[in-house]
Amino acid sequence: MEIDSNPAACQPLLDYFGKLIPLKQEEKELVEAKFHPHTFAKKQFALQEGKVCDHFDFVVKGCLRLFKVDEKGDYHVFQFATENYWILDLTSFHKRIPSSLNIEALEDTLVLRITHRDLLDLYIHAPKFDRIFRVLLENHFMQQQERIGQLFSSTAEERYLSFLEQYPHLFNRIPNTQIASYLGITPEFLSKIRKNLQAKG
Amino acid sequence: MEIDSNPAACQPLLDYFGKLIPLKQEEKELVEAKFHPHTFAKKQFALQEGKVCDHFDFVVKGCLRLFKVDEKGDYHVFQFATENYWILDLTSFHKRIPSSLNIEALEDTLVLRITHRDLLDLYIHAPKFDRIFRVLLENHFMQQQERIGQLFSSTAEERYLSFLEQYPHLFNRIPNTQIASYLGITPEFLSKIRKNLQAKG
DNA sequence: CTATACCCTTAATCTAGGTTAAGAAATCAG
DNA sequence: CTGATTTCTTAACCTAGATTAAGGGTATAG
Incomplete structure (x- = not known):
């Protein structure tokens, strides 16, 4: 430190x-x-x-x-x-x-x-x-x-997207488990969301 | 008025x-x-x-x-x-x-x-x-x-109960549709909750 | 007094997201 | 460098609550 x-x-x-x-x-x-x-x-x-x-x-x-x-x-x-x-x-x-x-x-x-x-x-x-x-x-x-x-x-996916927009400095700084917990969903479901989004663009 | x-x-x-x-x-x-x-x-x-x-x-x-x-x-x-x-x-x-x-x-x-x-x-x-x-x-x-x-x-039922506790002056003053909308559920589901609660006590 | 709008309920069916389990990948402490 | 902890992912199955549809009740305005 x-x-x-x-x-x-x-x-x-x-x-x-x-x-x-x-x-x-x-x-x-x-x-x-x-x-x-x-x-x-x-x-x-x-x-x-x-x-x-x-x-x-x-x-x-x-x-x-x-x-x-x-x-x-x-x-x-x-x-x-x-x-x-x-x-x-x-x-x-x-x-x-x-x-x-x-x-x-x-x-x-x-x-x-x-x-x-x-x-x-x-x-x-x-x-x-x-x-x-x-x-x-x-x-x-x-x-x-x-x-x-x-x-x-909003759906969990929409909330995730707007989290990324609102806190661009955060998403590559803290683990996804924490983001899931902020969004009010499980890490497993966030993982599914990320996979879906990737399949799109 | x-x-x-x-x-x-x-x-x-x-x-x-x-x-x-x-x-x-x-x-x-x-x-x-x-x-x-x-x-x-x-x-x-x-x-x-x-x-x-x-x-x-x-x-x-x-x-x-x-x-x-x-x-x-x-x-x-x-x-x-x-x-x-x-x-x-x-x-x-x-x-x-x-x-x-x-x-x-x-x-x-x-x-x-x-x-x-x-x-x-x-x-x-x-x-x-x-x-x-x-x-x-x-x-x-x-x-x-x-x-x-x-x-x-909290589940919708828990939120309903705590609404009743927190706003006792309100629940018999406004329609259930409004309460449902405050709780973030549909009026149909609130109706189901009320029925369940009645079945208990 | 009546008609129209609003309100409440029930029941069948559907879905977003949870749960459980388990393995792979990454990170960290010693 | 190595074992241990934390993190991420996948997949099968489950549940709280949504949706749709429909009937009955109750205010309320004219």
Whole structure:
């Protein structure tokens, strides 16, 4: 693993915020004070079912998955997070209740992490972040709604194709088992889909 | 239809906001200035596919549904909104693009409506609303995530039962066709489920 | 009061996707 | 380099839920 976890490495996050709304110097310093780097080796968990999710993570490098294990023991991926994405269990984070989800590194990963306490603090000292996190949440919400729409009215093949379109940087980076789990199908069926598609063009 | 659309009738909304974060007098006045009552007769559309959604609606009385019509002509309900719920197509609203969704009244309905322009204005004049709408969005997001989880790992019968639990005020208020459409199944299959459940207890 | 539209149910048949099992290929740890 | 774990594929069979069709019930508008 070659990950630079130099504590001054908040730049990607400052860039990200700056694109949403320009930050003043003091706001930048607040970000540097409140967000801390954290690394995870491949297969390491960033959140384990049953624990309260006390952190809001911004991925600088690598890839994480947010997933649930159901009563039958099947895995379901809610979300992948690569560079410049956010990941957490929002429900556990806000309600301060044990999470029913897990977050696991699919690659060696570096995140910038803020705790619940520090985020509230950030909101108080710099209300601009109320707006930033509102916008960020709006974006997440839209993506989720799109996904519900697809689960309702598209076949697994259609969903696979639109996954390839929407996440071209991901499909050759993570195993097909994970993609299947994101699409809500079995790896066997994804394999069948891929074979069919190949037969076409 | 017996709906009081007296323009001073912002009280339910003020109550709603006040429960999240106490409002100052001037903020209350801003709410009264920016939100306007609007009524819809049963079956009337509050938003039509193809138009930009320019309004954020708070339901005071009645019931609306947010739904999509897919390529095959099938209907899929994303959300019902009754008293004290919000409804809009967030994607169209924020991106200012034509909506692919519809909103229709299932009962005679009264909403308090704010336009896109006025909401931005509200954020500028009273940053507290950045926070309020962030919290509101967090709540919506959590509900949606719960729903994705269910679509992944629960059978239609389980989803029906949890719908009954989660929305006890709704199931005897709207037709089963609508509930089926919310659950992502056909009315015929819902009928079968209800029969099975009756056979049990 | 009636007619029309909507709503609910049943039953037969069909299909997208799951399950089980098993082997081949690729990746990884020591 | 080598054994072990993970991943991918194929194929036979199975099931939740869709589709089609049809009859009866119930609002509701005129």
